[in-house]
Amino acid sequence: METIAEARSTRVVDINNLNIHYGQKQAVFNVSLGIVRQQVTAFIGPSGCGKSTILRALNRMNDLIDHVRTEGSIRLDGEEINNPMVDVIELRRRVGMVFQKSNPFPKSVYENVVYGLRIAGLRSRAALDEIAEKSLRSAALWDEVKDRLHDSALGLSGGQMQRLCIARAIAVNPEIILMDEPCSALDPKSTVRIEDLIGELRRDYTIIIVTHNMQQAARVSDCTAFFYEGCLIEFGATKQIFTKPEQKHTEDYITGRFG
Amino acid sequence: MSSRSTRRILDRAFTGLGGFSTLLLAAALLVILVPILIKGFGAFVFRETVEHRRMLLDLYETGDRAAVETEVAAAAKAREPVYAMLGAFKKEVEALPAPERRKLKSDCKDLEKALNSLLGPAPGTTQPILLRQRYGQNRWDRAQVAIGKVLYEEAYDYSDSSQMGKKILVPRVERFRGTSLEPLFDYVRDQSKAMLLPRWIFYGGFLTHTSRDAHFFGGIRAEVLGTFYLTLGAMLFAVPMGVIAAIYLVEYARDNWLNSLIRSCVSTLAGVPSIVFGLFGLAFFINTIHVSGSKSVLAGSLTLGLLILPTLIRASEEALRAVPHTYKQAALSLGASPWKSITTVILPAALPGILTGIVISMGRAAGETAPIIFTAAVSVGQPLTLLKTLTQPTPALSWNIYNLCTEHEAVDEIRHVQYGMVFTLVLLVLLLNLSAIVIRARLSRKLRV
Numbered sequence: 001m002e003t004i005a006e007a008r009s010t011r012v013v014d015i016n017n018l019n020i021h022y023g024q025k026q027a028v029f030n031v032s033l034g035i036v037r038q039q040v041t042a043f044i045g046p047s048g049c050g051k052s053t054i055l056r057a058l059n060r061m062n063d064l065i066d067h068v069r070t071e072g073s074i075r076l077d078g079e080e081i082n083n084p085m086v087d088v089i090e091l092r093r094r095v096g097m098v099f100q101k102s103n104p105f106p107k108s109v110y111e112n113v114v115y116g117l118r119i120a121g122l123r124s125r126a127a128l129d130e131i132a133e134k135s136l137r138s139a140a141l142w143d144e145v146k147d148r149l150h151d152s153a154l155g156l157s158g159g160q161m162q163r164l165c166i167a168r169a170i171a172v173n174p175e176i177i178l179m180d181e182p183c184s185a186l187d188p189k190s191t192v193r194i195e196d197l198i199g200e201l202r203r204d205y206t207i208i209i210v211t212h213n214m215q216q217a218a219r220v221s222d223c224t225a226f227f228y229e230g231c232l233i234e235f236g237a238t239k240q241i242f243t244k245p246e247q248k249h250t251e252d253y254i255t256g257r258f259g
Numbered sequence: 260m261s262s263r264s265t266r267r268i269l270d271r272a273f274t275g276l277g278g279f280s281t282l283l284l285a286a287a288l289l290v291i292l293v294p295i296l297i298k299g300f301g302a303f304v305f306r307e308t309v310e311h312r313r314m315l316l317d318l319y320e321t322g323d324r325a326a327v328e329t330e331v332a333a334a335a336k337a338r339e340p341v342y343a344m345l346g347a348f349k350k351e352v353e354a355l356p357a358p359e360r361r362k363l364k365s366d367c368k369d370l371e372k373a374l375n376s377l378l379g380p381a382p383g384t385t386q387p388i389l390l391r392q393r394y395g396q397n398r399w400d401r402a403q404v405a406i407g408k409v410l411y412e413e414a415y416d417y418s419d420s421s422q423m424g425k426k427i428l429v430p431r432v433e434r435f436r437g438t439s440l441e442p443l444f445d446y447v448r449d450q451s452k453a454m455l456l457p458r459w460i461f462y463g464g465f466l467t468h469t470s471r472d473a474h475f476f477g478g479i480r481a482e483v484l485g486t487f488y489l490t491l492g493a494m495l496f497a498v499p500m501g502v503i504a505a506i507y508l509v510e511y512a513r514d515n516w517l518n519s520l521i522r523s524c525v526s527t528l529a530g531v532p533s534i535v536f537g538l539f540g541l542a543f544f545i546n547t548i549h550v551s552g553s554k555s556v557l558a559g560s561l562t563l564g565l566l567i568l569p570t571l572i573r574a575s576e577e578a579l580r581a582v583p584h585t586y587k588q589a590a591l592s593l594g595a596s597p598w599k600s601i602t603t604v605i606l607p608a609a610l611p612g613i614l615t616g617i618v619i620s621m622g623r624a625a626g627e628t629a630p631i632i633f634t635a636a637v638s639v640g641q642p643l644t645l646l647k648t649l650t651q652p653t654p655a656l657s658w659n660i661y662n663l664c665t666e667h668e669a670v671d672e673i674r675h676v677q678y679g680m681v682f683t684l685v686l687l688v689l690l691l692n693l694s695a696i697v698i699r700a701r702l703s704r705k706l707r708v
Binding site: 059061064066089090092093096097099101103104105106107115116118119120165168169172 | 513583585586587588589590591592593594595596599603604607608
């Protein structure tokens with residue numbers, strides 16, 4: 001029997017010696033790190049450092065890209081996800097994703113939220129309604145859209161759309177939510193709302209966020225991983241990374257000397 | 260400075276040229292369409308004579324029997340003097356010396372022929388065998404031509420020996436000067452309306468009545484139905500195939516030589532002349548795999564389907580490619596299988612484009628002629644029931660327009676049917692294209708806010 005404290009500190013994702021190649025070009029070199037349950041982990045680093053590639057490896061979205069080769073091990077709750085026997089669909093239900101550019105479907109707000117449930121075969125109207133409301137409330141969007149649930153989602157503002165995508169991701173009740181620069185296309189006000197939301201969501205979900213915004217990483221995350229040219233340079237508590245980084249490289253990047 | 264003004268002149272010139280060519284196109288369209296539409300409209304709205312009403316009652320059992328019988332009686336009364344004069348004249352002729360008698364008798368026979376064509380068979384004579392001879396002129400416009408033939412006869416003027424004989428019209432009355440028939444011509448001219456009782460009508464039966472006696476009477480039901488079956492069959496065959504092929508090419512096909520070969524084959528097929536498709540349909544569907552013993556709607560539908568398949572594939576491909584990639588990513592990240600992401604997100608988003616492609620190829624299938632000549636079309640035929648489409652050929656609008664204009668025995672007498680068919684086909688295609696625009700606009704509005 002684990003204590004609650006122990007469970008909280010368990011690593012939910014364990015990455016070991018991860019190497020990812022795009023055709024001939026290697027994008028990720030020997031990365032090993034552990035993601036702790038119900039914490040926010042930020043991936044930072046200059047463009048092209050491989051952080052988004054690692055993020056997409058976690059729900060195997062890299063499979064969609066031709067000629068991608070993944071080596072090494074990624075364990076989710078101790079289970080190897082790169083095993084060909086793994087059900088990718090099941091994996092993606094457990095590891096949700098929010099994209100850089102908000103991408104609601106050209107359907108109503110309601111249909112967007114319940115999409116994952118519908119394709120999973122949930123038919124009960126009452127259950128769908130309940131989860132839709134709960135998810136929209138969790139995404140801090142309910143009050144704004146409750147009167148226009150059946151209007152097109154494409155009529156929402158940019159920030160609302162991104163929160164809708166978050167609501168859609170949490171509706172299928174994943175363990176982990178991957179966020180790939182979720183605020184990069186948003187104005188400062190919407191960004192603050194999303195950051196507040198991330199603070200709320202960490203109570204129930206494990207969140208991994210890729211960001212270019214140092215302040216954002218400092219504000220929202222518990223742990224930070226700094227990548228450079230496909231290598232993990234430093235990984236630790238955010239406070240420590242941002243105040244006294246061990247690596248010179250990390251310090252240079254955080255203080256804006258390059259990147 | 261000068262380069263700026265040059266730029267402006269060029270800009271203006273280009274705008275002007277563009278506007279001019281658009282106008283030219285619109286004008287050409289008007290010049291072609293307007294006469295067709297006006298003349299074709301005449302198949303539906305025209306002045307019908309009492310003969311038309313009698314024909315409709317006899318052959319199609321439409322109309323108020325009592326009213327028509329009253330009108331027929333009134334018309335018969337107006338025609339009585341004509342037949343009375345003819346009877347009196349025939350008696351008078353018998354008393355004449357032989358040479359003169361023979362000549363007048365033959366002249367009278369010509370006159371009677373012209374009269375029968377105008378008014379139908381004379382009362383008391385035996386019913387003609389041919390249906391077309393059992394009624395007088397149905398349409399007032401045709402009746403006026405027939406009246407002309409009663410009043411005038413064609414002759415040739417050979418007075419100028421350096422030229423070919425010139426066709427002239429000679430009043431027929433000259434032949435009967437001084438006889439008891441002389442007043443008949445004035446009577447026919449003045450009383451034609453009383454004898455035929457013309458009246459404006461809208462003849463909706465043109466679409467729903469089967470033609471009788473090779474389009475001398477009735478409508479174009481068999482042709483409309485044939486075109487409907489052929490088009491529907493082609494769509495049933497081509498739409499699923501086309502959309503599935505497009506999904507394969509866009510979502511599943513990898514970039515290898517086989518798939519690029521398939522793509523270029525599709526593009527090439529779109530440019531193959533339709534007559535080649537017709538020949539292929541005959542050679543493959545009928546002669547090789549024997550979908551039917553001979554021409555049939557089924558074989559025609561398959562051939563037409565094959566003809567529009569490339570267009571459909573390309574339109575669907577374009578529509579599918581236009582769907583943002585992010586939709587698919589989002590669906591997959593929510594645990595959708597690739598197939599599920601296609602059916603629930605990508606296809607609905609591509610639907611306006613696909614539907615437009617479908618409707619436009621429907622217009623194409625409805626109007627194509629060459630493929631069905633070999634595989635499905637006949638000149639004369641009855642409307643088919645659904646089951647018979649598997650084995651029987653059918654008349655169809657596109658083919659029968661050509662057929663009625665070139666191979667019919669009395670091309671001149673059924674102009675209104677020809678134009679009516681063209682009118683129907685043009686309207687059908689226009690309507691299909693219009694609905695494509697409407698569908699697209701509606702779906703797009705629904706999808707994009």
